[in-house]
Amino acid sequence: xxxxxxxxxxxxxxxxxxxxxxxxxxxxxxxxxxxxxxxxxxxxxxxxxxxxxxxxxxxxxxxxxxxxxxxxxxxxxxxxxxxxxxxxxxxxxxxxxxxxxxxxxxxxxxxxxxxxxxxxxxxxxxxxxxxxxxxxxxxxxxxxxxxxxxxxxxxxxxxxxxxxxxxxxxxxxxxxxxxxxxxxxxxxxxxxxxxxxxxxxxxxxxxxxxxxxxxxxxxxxxxxxxxxxxxxxxxxxxxxxxxxxxxxxxxxxxxxxxxxxxxxxxxxxxxxxxxxxxxxxxxxxxxxxxxxxxxxxxxxxx
Amino acid sequence: xxxxxxxxxxxxxxxxxxxxxxxxxxxxxxxxxxxxxxxxxxxxxxxxxxxxxxxxxxxxxxxxxxxxxxxxxxxxxxxxxxxxxxxxxxxxxxxxxxxxxxxxxxxxxxxxxxxxxxxxxxxxxxxxxxxxxxxxxxxxxxxxxxxxxxxxxxxxxxxxxxxxxxxxxxxxxxxxxxxxxxxxxxxxxxxxxxxxxxxxxxxxxxxxxxxxxxxxxxxxxxxxxxxxxxxxxxxxxxxxxxxxxxxxxxxxxxxxxxxxxxxxxxxxxxxxxxxxxxxxxxxxxxxxxxxxxxxxxxxxxxxxxxxxxxxxxxxxxxxxxxxxxxxxxxxxxxxxxxxxxxxxxxxxxxxxxxxxxxxxxxxxxx
Numbered sequence: 001x002x003x004x005x006x007x008x009x010x011x012x013x014x015x016x017x018x019x020x021x022x023x024x025x026x027x028x029x030x031x032x033x034x035x036x037x038x039x040x041x042x043x044x045x046x047x048x049x050x051x052x053x054x055x056x057x058x059x060x061x062x063x064x065x066x067x068x069x070x071x072x073x074x075x076x077x078x079x080x081x082x083x084x085x086x087x088x089x090x091x092x093x094x095x096x097x098x099x100x101x102x103x104x105x106x107x108x109x110x111x112x113x114x115x116x117x118x119x120x121x122x123x124x125x126x127x128x129x130x131x132x133x134x135x136x137x138x139x140x141x142x143x144x145x146x147x148x149x150x151x152x153x154x155x156x157x158x159x160x161x162x163x164x165x166x167x168x169x170x171x172x173x174x175x176x177x178x179x180x181x182x183x184x185x186x187x188x189x190x191x192x193x194x195x196x197x198x199x200x201x202x203x204x205x206x207x208x209x210x211x212x213x214x215x216x217x218x219x220x221x222x223x224x225x226x227x228x229x230x231x232x233x234x235x236x237x238x239x240x241x242x243x244x245x246x247x248x249x250x251x252x253x254x255x256x257x258x259x260x261x262x263x264x265x266x267x268x269x270x271x272x273x274x275x276x277x278x279x280x281x282x283x284x285x286x287x288x289x290x291x292x293x294x295x296x297x298x299x300x301x302x
Numbered sequence: 303x304x305x306x307x308x309x310x311x312x313x314x315x316x317x318x319x320x321x322x323x324x325x326x327x328x329x330x331x332x333x334x335x336x337x338x339x340x341x342x343x344x345x346x347x348x349x350x351x352x353x354x355x356x357x358x359x360x361x362x363x364x365x366x367x368x369x370x371x372x373x374x375x376x377x378x379x380x381x382x383x384x385x386x387x388x389x390x391x392x393x394x395x396x397x398x399x400x401x402x403x404x405x406x407x408x409x410x411x412x413x414x415x416x417x418x419x420x421x422x423x424x425x426x427x428x429x430x431x432x433x434x435x436x437x438x439x440x441x442x443x444x445x446x447x448x449x450x451x452x453x454x455x456x457x458x459x460x461x462x463x464x465x466x467x468x469x470x471x472x473x474x475x476x477x478x479x480x481x482x483x484x485x486x487x488x489x490x491x492x493x494x495x496x497x498x499x500x501x502x503x504x505x506x507x508x509x510x511x512x513x514x515x516x517x518x519x520x521x522x523x524x525x526x527x528x529x530x531x532x533x534x535x536x537x538x539x540x541x542x543x544x545x546x547x548x549x550x551x552x553x554x555x556x557x558x559x560x561x562x563x564x565x566x567x568x569x570x571x572x573x574x575x576x577x578x579x580x581x582x583x584x585x586x587x588x589x590x591x592x593x594x595x596x597x598x599x600x601x602x603x604x605x606x607x608x609x610x611x612x613x614x615x616x617x618x619x620x621x622x623x624x625x626x627x628x629x630x631x632x633x634x635x636x637x638x639x640x641x642x643x644x645x646x647x648x649x650x651x652x653x654x655x656x657x658x659x660x661x662x663x664x665x666x667x668x
Binding site: 193195196198199200201202203204205206209214217218 | 391
C-alpha cells in the first residue's frame with residue numbers, strides 16, 4: 001500500500017500533461033489516422049462508416065486516399081517545396097539568429113533582459129498583423145521596393161515585384177520564426193564559460209579557430225533546438241504563402257487546408273497531413289543520426 | 303639568465319590601480335611564485351603575461367623579445383586555469399593534442415602528435431583515460447589533464463593561476479610533489495600564483511609577495527619567511543608576533559630596541575646607517591622561535607622575560623600558547639609536542655619564563 005502511494009506521489013505532477021497530451025494530441029492523431037482510411041462524404045466530411053446496400057452491410061474503409069496521394073505528383077511537389085522553404089528559412093534564421101544570440105549573451109548582465117525583451121516584443125502583436133505589415137513593407141509602393149527596383153534598372157534588369165513571390169514567403173517565414181532560433185541559442189551561449197575561449201587562445205588558437213573549435217561545437221545543442229523550433233512550424237505554415245506568396249509558392253499546409261475547407265475531402269487531407277508528419281519525423285531522425293555519427297552530444301549530459 | 307622581464311608594468315581597472323609599476327625578472331628554469339591575498343593584483347599580472355589583458359604602461363619581454371602587444375595565441379607560453387578550463391566536448395587525448403594541432407610553428411605530423419600525447423599522458427598517469435571525456439574525471443584527474451595539455455608542446459613558460467585551490471588538502475599535497483617533479487623533468491619555467499603561503503614556501507625557488515599591486519618582497523622562501531622586510535610580509539606568511547618597537551640606540555653593528563615598552567635588547571645588523579634613534583616600527587618574532595620554560599634557561603645568549611599563560615590551541619604536532627607579557631601585551635608561542643604525553647606543558651594562568659635569540663626576529667620600519 002505504501003509503495004502504491006509512493007508511485008502515485010511521484011506521478012501526480014505528470015497527470016495534467018498526460019491529460020493534455022492524450023486529449024489534444026493522441027486522440028486527434030488517432031482520429032486523423034482513422035479518417036485517412038475512410039471514404040470522403042458526398043457533401044464533404046466522411047461517408048458513413050457502414051452502408052447498407054441490398055441488405056448487405058458494407059464497411060467503408062480502404063486505402064484509396066493513400067493510393068491517390070502516393071501517385072499524385074502535385075502533393076509531392078508541394079511537400080518538396082515546403083521542405084526547401086523550411087530548410088532555407090531555418091538556415092537563414094541560424095545565420096541571423098546566432099550573432100544576435102551571441103551579442104545578447106556577451107553583453108553586460110544588466111542589459112541582457114532588456115535585449116531579450118526586444119526579441120520577444122513582436123509576440124505582443126498578432127501574427128497576422130505582422131504578416132500584413134510585411135505586405136506593406138514589400139508592397140510596390142514601399143521604399144524597399146523602390147530602392148531594389150532602382151538598383152535593378154540601373155544594372156540593366158527589368159523591375160520586379162517583391163510582394164507575392166517565393167522570396168516574400170521565405171522572408172516572412174524567417175521573420176516570424178527568428179525568436180524561436182534566438183531564444184534556445186541564447187540559453188545555450190549564455191552558459192558558456194569564457195575561460196574555455198581563453199584556454200583555447202592560450203593554447204595557440206586564433207579568435208576564429210576558437211570560435212570554430214570551441215564555441216560552435218559547444219552550442220550544437222542550442223543550434224539543434226533552435227533549428228527544430230523553426231523548421232517544424234515552417235513546414236505546416238499556410239497563412240504566410242496565402243498572404244504574401246503566389247500560385248507557385250503554395251506549401252503543403254495550403255493543400256491540407258484546401259482539402260479540409262474547400263474540396264471537403266477529409267480523408268485525402270488526413271493522408272496529406274500524415275505524409276507531412278512522417279516527412280518531418282524523417283528529417284528530424286536523419287539529423288539526430290547524423291549528429292550522433294559526428295561525435296554526438298556525449299558531453300551535453302554535464 | 304632572465305627568460306621573462308617585466309618592466310615597469312602598471313594596470314588600471316575603472317581608474318583603480320591594480321598593478322603599480324612592477325619590474326621583475328624571472329630566471330630560466332625557476333619555480334617562481336607570486337604570493338598575495340585576493341585582490342593584490344597577482345592574477346592581473348599573470349593575465350598580462352599570458353596576453354589576456356594589456357598593461358596600461360610598461361613592457362613585457364620574453365627571451366628579450368617584446369611580447370607586450372602579442373595576442374595570447376602567439377605567445378610561446380601556456381596557462382593553467384583555476385577552473386582547469388578543459389574542453390568538455392573533447393576527450394582527454396583530444397584536449398591534450400589541442401596545442402599541437404594549433405601549432406603556429408609549422409604543422410606537427412599526425413603520428414608525432416599521437417606519440418607526444420601518449421608520452422605526456424603516461425607521465426601524468428592518465429594513459430588509461432585517453433578516450434574519456436572531462437566530465438568523467440575526478441578533480442585531481444582534471445588537474446593532471448590541464449597540466450599535460452599545457453606541457454605537451456614544451457612551452458617556454460607555464461603560468462599557473464591557483465591551480466590547486468579546488469582540490470582537497472590531501473590531494474593538494476600530492477599534487478605539490480607531482481608539480482615539482484614535472485617542473486624538474488621538463489625544465490619549463492613555472493610562474494605560480496597563489497594565496498596559500500605554505501604552498502608557496504614548499505614549492506618555489508623564489509617568491510614575490512604582492513600587496514596592493516606592488517611586490518613587497520622578492521626572495522628565496524627561507525629568506526621571505528625568516529627575514530620578512532615589511533609588516534605585511536611578516537603578517538601574511540605564517541603566524542607572527544608583531545610587537546611595537548622603537549630604536550633607542552644605534553651601534554656600529556647593532557641597534558638597541560625597546561619592544562612593547564618592557565623588552566630591551568640589541569639586534570645585530572650588518573649595516574646600521576639607515577637607522578636612527580627614535581625610529582618606530584615593529585619587532586617581528588615567529589611563535590616557534592620562542593622557547594618557554596618554568597625556570598630560567600642557562601644559555602646566556604638568550605633574552606628572557608616573564609609571561610603568563612592565557613590559553614592554548616592544540617594542533618597535534620604543535621601547541622600554540624597565548625601568553626601575556628607583564629604589561630599585558632599578547633604573545634604567541636609555538637611549542638612542538640615532542641613528548642610522549644600528548645597533554646599541554648603548561649596550565650592556564652601559570653607564570654613561565656620565555657626566551658628567544660634576538661637575532662631570530664626582525665626590526666620592521668614599515
